Amino acid sequence: MELTGAEIAIRCLQEEGVEYIFGYPGGAVLHIYDALFEQDKVKHILVRHEQAAVHAADGYARSSEKVGVALVTSGPGLTNAVTGIATAYMDSIPLVIISGQVPTYAIGEDAFQEVDAVGITRPCVKHNYLVKDVKDIATTIKKAFYLAKSGRPGPVLVDIPKDISNNKTEFDYPSSVSIRSYNPVGKGEIEQVKRAAKLLLEAKRPMVYSGGGVVLSGAASQLTELVRMLGFPCTNTLMGLGGYPATDKQFLGMPGMHGTYEACMAMQHCDVLIAIGARFDDRVVGNVEHFAQVPRKIIHIDIDPSSIAKRVKVDVPVVGDLKLVLEQLLVEFRNIKRKPNAKDLAAWWKQIDEWRVKGGGLRYKNSTEIIKPQFVIEKLYEITGGDAFVTSDVGQHQMWAAQYYKFNKPRRWINSGGLGTMGFGLPAAMGVQLINPGATVACVTGEGSIQMNIQELSTCKQFHLPIKLLSLNNRYLGMVRQWQEFFHGNRYSESYMDALPDFVKLAESYGHIGIRIDKPSDVEPAIKEAFSRKDDLVFMDFQTDPTENVFPMVPGGKGLSEVILSEDL
């Protein structure tokens, strides 16, 4: 039987086992919405802005190992989605975005709601397609899913012109596809693995630096086993939090701009650094020239060769899927049966412990007068037993959440690391809650960020998503204010958030519960109350100290050992 392109597209999603898609209708996708209407396997979540559709699909993917799917119309639908696509691209999140396009015969004529979707998204997708024949829809969607999740994952866009979605052909979903010009790697080269193992055993001051790749590849248990077997110190980047349990004594905290003193110092002063699915981002190693001043050997394991030796020189590159490479390394260590030199390692741990003391741990001066934002996160951690999914927006609140919530499991910490997209937190939480029904989902946000996608409170109402929002309301674009305080002579240019809405009333008007919390003593009861309401979305508006800054801090362009500690402690 012949099906329309639109019906085929939906059948493809069914074949891929897609349970939810996030989208927003419009002229160019009306046939596809028609096909959606005729079935109930693929459930559609109607967002209130296309950016949120992509972020929701993204949160869905990050928290579940699945491919997230978004559906948007042509023109403004697609351009609204671009921020979401770029966000996913920077963090290597597997998404398939289906966009409508004007009919093929109108392409290039500046038709109503026409944009060059393939052109606009080219630099921020893993790959994209414009489908020009209904016969190509099924294979193109199959390829899109394959590309999105294999190798280094990423978003793939499929642009379908309106006439193509209405033309008919036989439906035949290929059971597999291969793309001759695309061959993602599996295991690492064994010689390289052996060299890495040897170097690690010779190290006097070893350091394990793991990133988002560990989470994406599902390699957290292999990483944990390796680090414990070797007895080495380990740090997780902002994207890698949860890859190694944060409460473990071998964990040094996060490195980088707002990392712990000990993680920064150990990164700087180690003699062998093994980078695992991390990319020496400028927010992690700071100034690369400063970083290179200390001689150290670097082993870099990554699935993407272009991530290796991009910013720093690498001595032992290993290209492969982290999970498989770490398994190879584990086998190698079991075979050689040698242990790292215990004396050297003990001396190194002694040094690290001294740094731990000098850094003083993550700390802040609590107050009985005014709510300290860090205190809110500590309470959130306690009350949720460290087991919530935590999404965040971008700013100071994001850093405090990353610092003070101890993630022991991967895929629990969901944030926009690479692009730093304000407005990510709430829609991402929607995706997380849908794929993890019954789970505790918290969104840590700021009064600035939340207003970038606050309309999604309406989506949450419609689809009964009992997310708990914790807004650390400092009345400032706090991270901007902090930089202005430190580097721009206290000139707070446009960083004060004037004319804020009454967030409690706003939440209520969307049909949710709002709580305003002014006093430190009310923090704990409010969070308890909110999380006890299993079926409700609760918006907690914490009036926090507007002057609080994030510490430690490695200022932009500085080296890791130039980290500034909290000045008033």
Next chain:
Amino acid sequence: MRHIISLLMENEAGALSRVAGLFSARGYNIESLVVAPTEDPTLSRMTIVTSGSDAVIEQINKQLNKLIDVAAVMDLSEGEHLERELMLVKVSALGQDREELKLMTDIFRGRIIDVSDKTYIIELTGTGHKLDSFLQAIDHGLILETVRTGASGIGRGGRILKL
């Protein structure tokens, strides 16, 4: 350093802009870029002349390989290879200049492929360096137009770029 990179890619709409976009987005130099289909019409072969530090060239090779449409990449400058570029030059050819230009063309092993009462079109193939030398050797004032294809390259002997 100057590098000449050859690649095979799917002969699909948009493949060229993926390569060109990569170079501009990441701030890499393009001195020239030549592309045309191969004996297999589903594949195009591209030759790119670029320059940069060793680290930049390494990244360029890796980033090109990462493009889904790119099937194979070879940095020709890493081994023995040949380069050729085609140039067409239209010159003003009057009186004494006609003889002079004919002579130069012969010396450079070029050909005059079009003759009018006032002009010649000279065809010349060779390395970019040879083409530059020719332009320097003739009277600059006589040049009316030059068209150059940019370099194409191929590995020597057993160095073969094929799927």
